[in-house]
Amino acid sequence: MKVLNFINQKQTKDSNQITKDNILEAFKKKLTGKFSHDTAKTYFSSLNCALKNQSFSSRSEIRWDLILEHALTLKNRTQVSKLKNALKHFDNRNYLEHKEDLDKIHLSKWKSRRKYHETFMLDSTLKRINNIRNMKMKIAFRLMLLTGIRVQELSNIKKSDIVFMKTTKRKNSKEEYKITIQRGKGGKTRSLFGIRDDYVQKNLKELLKNLNSDDKVFYSANYMQKTATEYGFHCHQLRRAFAQIAFYHFNCKVEVLQHFLGHVPKTKTYLKYINYPVSLYGTRFDIGE
Numbered sequence: 001m002k003v004l005n006f007i008n009q010k011q012t013k014d015s016n017q018i019t020k021d022n023i024l025e026a027f028k029k030k031l032t033g034k035f036s037h038d039t040a041k042t043y044f045s046s047l048n049c050a051l052k053n054q055s056f057s058s059r060s061e062i063r064w065d066l067i068l069e070h071a072l073t074l075k076n077r078t079q080v081s082k083l084k085n086a087l088k089h090f091d092n093r094n095y096l097e098h099k100e101d102l103d104k105i106h107l108s109k110w111k112s113r114r115k116y117h118e119t120f121m122l123d124s125t126l127k128r129i130n131n132i133r134n135m136k137m138k139i140a141f142r143l144m145l146l147t148g149i150r151v152q153e154l155s156n157i158k159k160s161d162i163v164f165m166k167t168t169k170r171k172n173s174k175e176e177y178k179i180t181i182q183r184g185k186g187g188k189t190r191s192l193f194g195i196r197d198d199y200v201q202k203n204l205k206e207l208l209k210n211l212n213s214d215d216k217v218f219y220s221a222n223y224m225q226k227t228a229t230e231y232g233f234h235c236h237q238l239r240r241a242f243a244q245i246a247f248y249h250f251n252c253k254v255e256v257l258q259h260f261l262g263h264v265p266k267t268k269t270y271l272k273y274i275n276y277p278v279s280l281y282g283t284r285f286d287i288g289e
Contacts, residue, residue, distance in 0.1 A: 019057040024048060027090055034089075036183055038152050038221075046079075047086040059091055064098050071105045080106040119277040120237045128231045137227055139203050140218045143179075144235055146194035148242035148260050151235040153181050155221040159211040162204070177201060181262070190262055195245065243273035244280065 027047065031040035050070045056062050067087070074080050084102050087095045095102075126145075132138040140154060161180045179192045194200075207217060218224065228235050243261060246252040252260075261273065 020051070020055060023056075023059065024051070031089065034183070036152055036156065042082055043086040043089065046082040047090055050083055050086075059094075062091075062094075064094055068098065068101055068105065071102060074105075074109065077106055077109045077111050080109055119279050120233070120241065121279050122241050123279070123281060125231075125233045125237070128233075132231070135203055136207060136218060137224070139200055139207060140224055141228065141235075141238060142197065142200050143194065143204075144238040145242055145245075146197055146200060147179060147192045148239050148246070149179065149181065149192060150239065150262070151224050152221045153262075154218055155216070155224065156182070157217050158213070159208050159215050159217060160213040162208060162217065164201075164205065175201065177204065188262060190259060192260055195242075195250070237278075240273045240276040241278050241280070244276070244278050247274045249280075 024044075024047075028040070028044050031043055034040075035043070050067050051062065054063060054066060067083075071080055071083055074083065080102070084095075084099075084106065087098075087102070122145075129138060129141045132141070143149060144151065144154060157179060161182065163178045163180075164175045165178065166175055174196075176193060176196065179194070181188075181190050181192065183189065211217065219227075225235055239261070243257060246260065247254075247257055
């Protein structure tokens with residue numbers, strides 16, 4: 001009898017594990033279809049860790065008390081935020097029921113400590129970027145500075161996402177480019193108009209000439225980040241420099257800057273960006289004109 005009970009328990013456990021794997025796999029596909037690769041990976045990993053020690057055959061069998069216990073073990077607010085976002089998209093009804101408890105856990109955690117950042121010297125970095133022989137890589141880095149686009153978002157840009165248009169109806173009117181970011185961070189779609197740069201405008205057109213509509217224009221995020229490190233800077237530093245140029249020298253409104261950066265309107269992340277130690281000394285703020 002004991003042997004029979006053991007076999008039945010094992011079969012039930014195996015069956016539950018298969019069902020659990022199927023539920024998680026379906027959730028992964030949902031995330032992949034809605035968010036960027038990095039966001040989907042972050043949310044899935046967070047939920048997977050929270051459900052690691054649970055066995056269930058349906059979502060109704062998931063123990064949310066154990067999820068809350070797991071949330072208590074997380075180190076900081078950033079980790080709890082990732083879990084909250086994952087749960088919201090996994091099971092919104094139960095998430096709303098436990099949101100108050102999750103919010104209390106979130107507030108009880110320490111904020112992640114800010115790293116010390118040395119002053120980013122934009123003028124010397126631009127000189128190194130301009131000496132890059134690989135035109136595609138050079139244009140990629142300059143676009144990060146001109147638009148504030150994230151490196152992951154830039155890596156996903158296709159030819160069809162870039163459109164050139166006249167600024168006015170006059171014959172001698174200059175063209176400007178519009179970049180549409182499909183499923184950026186947080187699954188958001190937004191359009192960007194960069195700081196004018198005739199050099200980038202001209203060479204970006206050349207890069208697009210021999211590409212098909214669905215072809216990606218630039219390299220992978222990892223490869224661009226690796227190349228940036230070899231040249232002594234980080235891609236995100238170009239994004240922060242853009243924020244300061246737009247805010248301080250082009251008087252860009254906060255709401256517009258938040259849109260360009262892809263930040264949620266209620267957050268104040270832009271404050272970190274415009275106060276980031278960036279030296280613009282020796283740089284032409286009307287880059288390329």
